[in-house]
Amino acid sequence: MLVNDSLLNILLVDDEPFIRKGLAALIDWEAEGYRIAGEASNGRNALQLMVEEEYDLIISDIKMPEMDGIEFLSYVRNKKISNARFVFLSGYYDFQYAKTGMQYGCCDYILKPIQKDELLAALRRIMEECRREAGRNKDNKVYEKAYLDRNIMALIWGKYDDVNLSYVKQKLKLTDKVSYLHLEISLRDERFLVLSDEKRREEQRKLYHYAALLLKDRADHIIFDVTKSTECYDIGIIYSDYFAKDRNMSSKDWTVWLVMELTERIGYTIAACSGSKVDSIEAISDSYREASMMRFFRFSSKSENDAAPMASNNKTVKNLQPDYLRKELEDLIHSIEINDTVKIRTSVKLIYSRMLDPHIESEAIGLNIQYLLYRLLGLAYELDANINQDEILHYMKDAVFSSDKIKGNEYKFMRFIEDYTDYLVQLRQNNTKGTINQIEAEIENNYAQNLSLKSLGEKYYINSAYLGQIFKKNYGCCFKDYLNNVRMRKAAETMLRTNKKIYEIAGDVGYKNIEYFINKFEDIYGMTPSRFRKRNLAR
Known part of the structure; x- marks a missing residue:
């Protein structure tokens, strides 16, 4: 069974195996918010386990060979190995000894033989303390992150002082080269566009949450809602080169990876643009402004x-x-x-x-x-x-x-x-008729090659955008559709004039993917290539 990440890890330490097994079977640990994550026969063995696993609660016998409970607890506290809470198991005759453990931070003790009700009461007290402490820690983290974000925003806007700069440098791991990365849920995604503003803001917070999960210990580099625009559902990231290097990627590949991961998790189209790299965090406002200009060029639905x-x-x-x-x-x-x-x-x-x-x-x-x-x-x-x-x-x-x-x-x-x-x-x-005739002949003779508006434009010295306009104006379709039509016409002619197999014909006219070729052929002729050949040869 999968264990919920919110469960607290328990380490049982007792030299009697039947005691450990009895404890494990005594209550439903998961129902109480715990899981037994390890067992040890004495303090020394327990220390070895603590190197590999982090524990929230340690339930330990007092009297054990090699290293008893008091020695174990004092060693953990003196060496600052763990902040885990300790509960001692003791007999009546060990009570004074158990009190010594309290001086080292033992939070409770349970008398042997262990009673279920007594164990549950101790566990529930500890759980309540853990929840209160987690709440305080969470509040502190929220406050610290909000304060960090305010300092980062001061740098992004170019309105900062030495206090802002010093705090950001202290909190973020930065390399010499940094840049600003803008990410937003695209308003061109109709599924997102139909949501209410409240729902959109919820999705924006999910975007922030998933980005934090992906960046892990670099989550402090993420800022929520940088643009502050009612029509932009964004986050910003202070990017450093080591983000990509740690994954053996280029900066571009890392950004593509991040966008794909976020898109898959959130279910909406994520748009991204990045400013140029700057020499230090002090100049991040320049990178931010470049990213802002990019956004208006590429993602402004209004324009x-x-x-x-x-x-x-x-x-x-x-x-x-x-x-x-x-x-x-x-x-x-x-x-x-x-x-x-x-x-x-x-x-x-x-x-x-x-x-x-x-x-x-x-x-x-x-x-x-x-x-x-x-x-x-x-x-x-x-x-x-x-x-x-x-x-x-x-x-x-x-x-x-x-x-x-x-x-x-x-x-x-x-x-x-x-x-x-x-x-x-x-x-x-406005004198392109002769050039268009040349390009038309070029396509007719070289249709199987990797032709594009760009390559034809470069060859015949004509702007590729304008060439695309001319195709639509002269032929009523875009260049890609025109080229597909020529290729399909050539394919159909070959089918009726030769005995070549369908996949050979597809390759001859410029298609490496046979399924794509068949789909395109059906779009134009309304039937598969095989049926087309049979129908026409049967006449």
């Missing part, structure tokens, strides 16, 4: 839902952003519009540094990012009113933080702006 109407009415959007960044943003947008690469780089560096300013609230960062996205979307909309605004907005958000090879968030931001500027240039040129 995603409002994208289309905002793009066609830029005057409405202007009111979102603070006056102190209006000029910088307008300068960047103008530089993008005229394709001035020098001014673009200068503007990006300035804006990025301004957004890391600790005096700017995180909500203001989000509003500025939303404004920039809407204005960029508006530039594309003015050049081609038929563009898919939702798809372009997704591209803008994903492009900033998509590549593993990119060095840092500022560099990613710069690359995104430069790529989007190229995209606008190609929209203006």
